[in-house]
Amino acid sequence: MKTIVGWHVDIEFTEDEESGRTRAACLVRLPDGTEVRAHGHAKRHPGDSDQQRVGEEIAAARCLNELSRNLMKKAGGEIEEVTHIPAHLVM
Numbered sequence: 001m002k003t004i005v006g007w008h009v010d011i012e013f014t015e016d017e018e019s020g021r022t023r024a025a026c027l028v029r030l031p032d033g034t035e036v037r038a039h040g041h042a043k044r045h046p047g048d049s050d051q052q053r054v055g056e057e058i059a060a061a062r063c064l065n066e067l068s069r070n071l072m073k074k075a076g077g078e079i080e081e082v083t084h085i086p087a088h089l090v091m
Helices: 052-083
Strands: 009-016 021-029 035-043
Touching (some): 009 052, 021 052, 035 052
Antiparallel strands (some): 009 021
16 A cells, blocks of 8 residues: 555643643644644643643544544535535544
8 A cells, every 4th residue: 555645733732730721732734735723622620630641632632533523524615615515424
């Protein structure tokens, strides 16, 4: 199997230690030059120990989930532009 193209997803995190919040911002640059972005967050329960990596994993998972939905929406719009029929893509 030959790889035709590769995509790289960038994820950046911001942490607010005082509130226990972690935010993630995702970005993928597509070969057609467009960028698709998404955001995710996590909030540590006050009774939980401080585990920064866990907050990042949860925030990243939520960010990637939104990124996935945004890519499906973009693909559906591109299909509709060509077919002029509503696209019904299933996740």
